[in-house]
Amino acid sequence: MANIGFIGLGNMGGPMAANLIKAGHSVSVFDLSKAAVATLVTVGATAAQSAKEAVTGAQFVISMLPAGAHVEGLYLSGDDPLFDHLAEDALVIDSSTIDAKTAQKVAAVAAQRDINFIDAPVSGGVGGAVAGTLSFMVGASEQQFANAKPILDVMGKNIFHAGVQGSGQIAKACNNMLLAILMTGTSEALNMGVKNGLDPKVLSEIMRLSSGGNWALELYNPFPGVMPNAPASNDYQGGFQTDLMFKDLGLAMELSQLSASPTPMGSQARALFNMHKVKGNGGLDFSSVIQQYQDQD
Numbered sequence: 001m002a003n004i005g006f007i008g009l010g011n012m013g014g015p016m017a018a019n020l021i022k023a024g025h026s027v028s029v030f031d032l033s034k035a036a037v038a039t040l041v042t043v044g045a046t047a048a049q050s051a052k053e054a055v056t057g058a059q060f061v062i063s064m065l066p067a068g069a070h071v072e073g074l075y076l077s078g079d080d081p082l083f084d085h086l087a088e089d090a091l092v093i094d095s096s097t098i099d100a101k102t103a104q105k106v107a108a109v110a111a112q113r114d115i116n117f118i119d120a121p122v123s124g125g126v127g128g129a130v131a132g133t134l135s136f137m138v139g140a141s142e143q144q145f146a147n148a149k150p151i152l153d154v155m156g157k158n159i160f161h162a163g164v165q166g167s168g169q170i171a172k173a174c175n176n177m178l179l180a181i182l183m184t185g186t187s188e189a190l191n192m193g194v195k196n197g198l199d200p201k202v203l204s205e206i207m208r209l210s211s212g213g214n215w216a217l218e219l220y221n222p223f224p225g226v227m228p229n230a231p232a233s234n235d236y237q238g239g240f241q242t243d244l245m246f247k248d249l250g251l252a253m254e255l256s257q258l259s260a261s262p263t264p265m266g267s268q269a270r271a272l273f274n275m276h277k278v279k280g281n282g283g284l285d286f287s288s289v290i291q292q293y294q295d296q297d
């Protein structure tokens with residue numbers, strides 16, 4: 001069993017750390033929120049007073065933070081950067097969803113200092129974090145990937161080696177851009193069919209089993225009432241928030257800009273999610289973007 005330092009105990013990090021404890025690892029936790037730390041202590045974590053304390057003596061350090069600035073601040077540029085305090089041979093796994101450029105920058109500094117730092121963003125949402133069924137997309141060397149895998153296996157079901165450092169963040173940006181495009185496209189088609197008199201359940205089934213079939217039609221239909229367990233049938237509560245999809249589309253657009261990769265569909269999807277967000281829907285599940293197409297009473 002390993003000594004693990006875990007930093008960032010929010011909606012995702014909290015349950016991920018809890019699963020490591022459940023599997024028998026010794027986990028020292030830190031978050032700026034004392035309440036988040038206290039919750040983890042009730043399931044067996046050791047409370048650390050600082051990030052530095054959490055990583056002291058840890059064989060693995062895992063971070064689950066909001067964005068690139070937080071990750072760079074924690075490891076490189078903050079008041080007391082963690083890269084100054086790691087145990088020799090520690091493996092740092094950053095599972096936050098951040099821009100690939102920052103992930104590559106932090107990894108490059110780590111490499112210069114002989115520190116093992118890998119990016120391992122996740123897909124699967126809070127439900128996947130609680131159930132331990134996340135998908136991890138890992139940017140690492142072969143050896144680092146092999147070392148991280150037993151720990152990632154505790155928190156996830158599908159562990160992918162995407163390539164060298166930064167590749168995990170690139171894979172995540174590509175996947176979520178595609179998810180946004182297929183959710184808006186599915187919404188567009190469903191709305192047109194229903195406005196022209198079709199039953200949403202019948203149309204969904206036709207498209208699901210025809211050449212338009214996709215993940216949204218299989219598991220996450222955006223039309224209320226078609227799938228009883230989808231967020232659409234629960235006033236778009238739970239699931240994956242519009243705010244987070246908007247953030248991820250921003251990361252995809254940044255990558256598109258930096259690499260001069262044409263992403264006209266991704267740009268359009270981002271514009272739709274932006275309109276949806278500014279109308280006050282940032283807290284709703286992202287499949288509620290279908291409302292942008294629907295007649296408002």
Ligand code: NAD
Nearest residue numbers: 008009010011012013031032033064065066096097125126
């Ligand atoms: P969250 O806002 O719930 O949690 C972030 C936590 O980090 C908070 O508890 C905050 O106090 C803490 N924090 C921030 N700066 C810190 C610092 N310097 N030191 C210690 N703690 C600090 O966010 P979340 O939903 O858990 O998401 C975390 C990451 O996972 C994000 O990058 C997000 O994009 C990604 N993600 C989220 C989901 C989801 O469905 N929520 C799904 C996939 C990926």
